[in-house]
Amino acid sequence: METIQEIAARVYEFGNNSADGNSTMKNLLGGKGANLAEMSSLGIPVPPGFTITTEVCKEFNELGQEAIIGLITPEVEKAIKNMEGIMGAQYGDTKNPLLISVRSGARVSMPGMMDTVLNLGLNDEAVIGIAEKTGNERFAWDSYRRFIQMYGGVVLGMKPQSKEDIDPFEEIIEHLKEKREIQHDTQFTIQDLKDLVYDFKDVIQKSTGQNFPTDPWEQLWGAIIAVFNSWNGARAIYYRKMHDYPDDWGTAVNVQAMVFGNMGAGCGTGVCFTRDAGNGENRFNGEYLLNAQGEDVVAGVRTPQQITKMGSQRWAQLAKIEESDRAENYISLEELMPDIYKELFKYQNILEQHYKDMQDMEFTIQSGKLWILQTRNGKRTGSAMVKIAIDLLKEGLLDEKQALLRIEPNKLDELLHPVFDPNALKRATIIEQGLPASPGAATGQIVFFADEARKFRNTILTRIETSPEDLEGMNLAKGILTARGGMTSHAAVVARGMGKCCISGAGALKIDYKNRLLTVDGKEYHEGDWISLNGTTGNIIEGKVATIEPELSGEFGEIMKIANKYATMAVRTNADTPKDARAARKFGAKGIGLARTEHMFFEVDRIKAMREMILADTVKGRRHALEDLLPMQRSDFEGIFEAMQGLPVTVRLLDPPLHEFVPHQLATQKELAEDMHISLSAVKNKVAELQEFNPMLGHRGCRLGNTFPEITEMQTRAILEAALNLKAKGIEAKPEIMVPLVSTLNEFIAQEEIIRKTADTVFKEYDDTIPYLVGTMIEVPRAALMADLIAKKADFFSFGTNDLTQLTYGYSRDDAGKFLPIYLEKGILKADPFEKLDQEGVGQLIKMATEKGRKIKPKLKVGICGEHGGEPSSVEFCHNNDMNYVSCSPFRVPIARVAAAHAAIGKG
Template sequence: MELIHDVKARVFKFGNKKADGNSSMKNLLGGKGANLAEMCAIGIPVPPGFTITTEVCTEYNLLGKEAVIELIKEEVEDSIANIESSMGCTFGDKYNPLLVSVRSGARVSMPGMMDTVLNLGMNDDVVLGLIKKTNNEQFAWDSYRRFIQMYGGVVLGMKPASKDDVDPFEEIMDHLKDKRGIKLDTQFTIQDLKDLVYDFKDAVRKQTGHSFPTDPWEQLWGAIIAVFNSWNGDRAVYYRNMHGYPAEWGTAVNIQAMVYGNMGNNSGTGVCFTRDAGTGENVFNGEYLINAQGEDVVAGVRTPQQITKLGSQRWAELAKIDEADRLENYPSLEELMPSIFEELNGYQQILENHYRDMQDMEFTMQDGKLWVLQTRNGKRTGAAMVKIAVDLLKEGKINEKEALLRLQPTKLDELLHPVFDPKALKRAHVIAQGLPASPGAATGKIVFFADEASKFKNSILVRIETSPEDLEGMNVAKGILTARGGMTSHAAVVARGMGKCCISGAGALNINYKTRTFTIDGHEYHEGDWISLNGSTGNIFEGKVETVEPELSGEFAEIMDLANKYAIMKVRTNADTPKDAKVARNFGAQGIGLTRTEHMFFEVDRIKAMREMILADTVKGRKQALEDLLPMQRSDFEGIFEAMDGLPVTIRLLDPPLHEFVPHQLATQKELADEMHISLQAVKNKVAELEEFNPMLGHRGCRLGNTYPEITETQTRAIIEAALNLKARGIICNPEIMVPLVGTVKEFEMQENIIRSTASKIFEERQDSIEYLVGTMIEIPRAALMADKIAEKADFFSFGTNDLTQMTFGYSRDDAGKFLPVYIEKGILKVDPFEVLDQEGVGQLIKMGTERGRSVKPQLKVGICGEHGGEPSSVEFCYNTGMDYVSCSPYRVPIARLVSAQAAIKEAMR
């Protein structure tokens, strides 16, 4: 490749098989600019142009418009001259005019998020020159009206006044179509187009108070600044936040010579893919329109046609169009323009072979000549992502490590959860947005109370927030929607563990339990009304949206086997039931990193015994109630151990404060008093006694076990006896008993003594024994600081990052939703620390705790069991910290397995 000038420049030229940059310079030139340069170098016909770098966008945000224009003015003028020389025409010349396009180009693909202006350089003189040059009056006036419309909207701010209003330019066109009795833009006459140009300019003058700019250079600078501004537009900011892209990246600006797809029936435009973006099938596909410009294909104003004959026939079959009608009205590009198709087909093969990945291309045919406007690695579904990676590997285009590194871990979610039917989704109406707490799709009738979730065959449980008492109803419901709470709220964590679709923190919901309604923007929804949830996006839809079960392809298993080959750090699961354990094992979990024993106590037949234990005034009374719970909990552990035959199982002793288990509603309190033959007042007094100002910092975790040692004794007996029972059946058990919320060495020592003395008694009673470990959950900052002392006693550490994050930041994870979105919007925080591990703060405590623990006990087993254990960047951090394993919800196990492999590969490449 021939380099035209110094790479330190702010503007980079491309064209005529020469370019300043290449595809490795995406951070500087943006993905579009880097690929345009690369395509020029390998001989693809690309309209000449230049790229203003992403760094200039950053400079613009710091210095402002005038200063940045002064910085790049000379280079831009020189680059326009270079295009003029290549195309043989002049910018702004009324006899032989050059028109240009101005497009954004971030380092990652952000389709539709930022702005584009086409046909820039038009004015009343240039349009006449274009008519003489092309001898095509229809085309020239159509290009002029398109330019005013795009420039007016993007640069001059001619937008609808509100979401209920119509775009001012569309309103003018609709009025003219009604007057003329036509439906399509292509049906406008030359006089219609002249009238539209006049009316558009008049609308600009009335709304902005200024005439439409006629100087091409004024137009160009306005468009460049508008693209920079669009980097911080609402759409782009939302998209960046959704994908975690930093605001400081900025966008490049790409200016290219215009080529025209709207010059008549020998011209056109389209978008194509080297493989099917939905399924991953190795078939060339795409859509095109004759006599159109690029936005026409995307906007859906006209029905686009298929590029290949096979694609056209498949489309016609779905649309129930017979072959004769298809050939006459919807011929494929392959059939209509076979030579153009062959040329395009050749380029798509060259580009996929060159980039060694599926490509998304845009092209224009101008009067029979083919131009390629853009290529990029195509966006694809999770299923297509996996299939394409495996197919490229088998085709020898990439190696095993590249196949794994090509995969976007979070997109594996799409393979594991129900999804909405794409056709139904197009018709669905979004009524509100919440946090995408647990992926998948769910549709059902609204219920407001957990114990009524089974009222309908398909229900959506709608709560202000959920509590452990709602567990059974959450399990019954198809999906869960809460008005409060974040990504690690009770609803979010439990739903992910169940593989259940959940949206949390939907603040627009105003829920009224008394009337069994919720309102959004004044619209009222009642119990029994249908709603649908997209747990992958946080969108809440009105009515019933059909879902489909995803199919796990054979390629998925191949990718998981490949991940196992390269992964070093193991992946366990958080599972509280045998069902969850089996699901996780099927997904490849290598053990259980967290079993929360409190979740076992909320079922109807157990909560009574638990409440009796809490209400007992004596040790004897508590032990009697715990005796009733013992066989139930022992049975649960047996089921979990059996599901994890031969794999380690970490069981956390009782963690939440006791007030969570007692009834808070008067009717339930009265029912409990009657069952226990005590007064209602006694129940009320106990509930009041257990109430805490800050339960997170109160009587919970190891504090409970040390205050009421009989609780720890009973739980230890259930664990050890369950393991011995299964040992007698030939099933191997590896229990790891975890003490929660330790802050001092003495707290752990006291619990360890209870556990080991209880285990010894059981071994003596049964004349048999098993190997087991006793460790602790590091979730208090002091525990991380004292890790070397604790490690002298503990067999393992498991970092509980949900609570560690809460205590380190001083944020309540159930209340932080009130300010975290504002913090992220204002840049105080880059991401939600309950969703993505805070490596700068919380991460340093984890590193310190791991290093101090292993300084005393080098072989100390260390893992993580917070929800961060399934978030890709957090998993990679855990690998780099030297953890033995991460543990996450069952449905996030494949994600963590993939990231574990990717982290090991990246380390080997460093």
């Protein structure tokens, strides 16, 4: 970390069409602060303020609260003076007080994950001054009660921590509503608001043992420290882990002059998007509330109105509201405040053109004046991400490389999930319709509490509205359903960021948390009942709905073409069946990097022959059983080779230990003994004989082929005969035979000799030949160390990163779950090495083995076929080390293709 003397500035000011920073400084100012500075320089009406940098957050975590306050006080006081001059009000004054907000701002958007406090500077004297200054007593006391509630929760720690905890402020509010027989906050009288202020202060004193702070500067420092602390709050940590953001980034703190959307007539607040965040359509859209503050829109406690007339009419159709009723009670901002709408539309166009991306903007209208509070690159679904990138390319705002870099590889996974079968939807029973907040298809069992999202395998989190505390449950659920909230509510925005199907604002839903009951038009649905969500239409459907596989077409197909243009490393697939091979080819795989032959032996008609081979006591007996397996294996390979149509196919010879194939249950052992006409004790003895203390390090891989060479002979024959049979049909096959688990050169030589000798025999029998390769899977650290020797004989290397990781760390994949989560939580490991390639350790073995091998054979073909082959950072590592290909599961192929193109563009 930089020393205190080395940091030139800890506070950066903005406002009045000028700023100290700009949008390139997101690492220092956070995304919010950098964009506020940029907008101010562009002449966008931004309330003035200042940003305390992310570096100060790091200092705070090291030095503590008192040291940080001492360090930044002079700069903060100077910045407050500047705000006072621009706004014509004074912070801490009782007659003309400047009120301010304190918000977090990480370098990437983390909606709702950290803390915000509004209306700082209010106390018993200032509230009277605000009332007199504005001539609006109701507004003043409404702002005061909001401030005390927010400050109490955020700074004084009075937020509920679980569903069993009661929010003391909400309890007071609900009690008053019942007493007054009202439903909405807007129905409170001025006296009600005053009573809430006194009741809130009283509950704070009783809960914390201290009075609510009335000194504005004490309020400010309390809020700043709370925002810094929220960087290490549970939900922020979980969000970072979910998105793989580093813990050491820290958050900036943005302090800004308050502008008010809750001052009465001519006031409002809203959120808008320059394009549709759900489907990517080039359509300005958003929501607003009259006489409200910004938190009211995202919290979902009131269903907001639409910004555009078209959007309002669409919403009315979904909500089944007549046009006359809509125009009177649900009027759009475009119709209600046409001049404000035109100004807002102008700014959204300026900002999208400037940032060359879809923007998510927050705004406030105070007494007829428009203020823009924030802009950021909007969260979007996978399909919207692809469409927006292609549209911006066609509009000339981006070039091909820029468009491709807008694609988050992992987010493409959303486009590869099954969608509802249109025929099944025709027969579906629609329970109700809500707002299509985030598209997709989700089927699951109802749960009502976020911390119970694991209760069933597939769940639909069903809430009145969601809050940031629900993040983990939202992530675990298949879909999210809320009774309140609009298209910009917390549920909608977070769901789109996750690529999670979400329906919000389904007002007809009656949710009873106490009895775990959902009621719609008198019909009851209990916890555990199945429902389905169509996030594209907003339909809530009874029961399960059948799905179909997605297609790679349209804008998705266009992105893949661009990826092909720039990627220099091929992407293959791991596929064991013709069906998987066809699916991968459809997604653009350039061959098969791993076909596991053992998976072919577990089918009912094959396992018997496999067990007969294992139980045989002689070579003759084993060969007899293998003769039964030969046509089955040959047929499998013919199907796979035909599916790949001339692309290379790497076939791994038998790898797992033999005990995996024999029966371990008494009933199955008896059945096998009868089929083979041998005694039950003979079967039991063989099973016991095959049992190993550590089978993953035992009699498996090439060790099997070298002790039972007839297995390697049969598999080689099956592979090459399949290729020759297809050649006779005019179909090209390119087999690559891979020897697994080699640790010495002699092990490989022994297997290669068997393969070559069998190949010569097959070619003589067919009076024909085909080209083939013999290579090895580098998955034992010793093989990596001996790679230069092995390369003298091997035609290719394929790194089996699953076992290589396991053997390098000494972690068992099957047992690591007992300690890996704790290691990740404590920071002993930064990432799960079985999910993300360990570039420091395992990666160095891969790099060394590749270099050693290519010193012997400069054109040695090298790839990886472990699970890491579809993980973007691992793909980048492989590209940077000049590998020929990565191989991954079929539905990860598009992700790896884009990651490979990103790596090529970055390296270029």
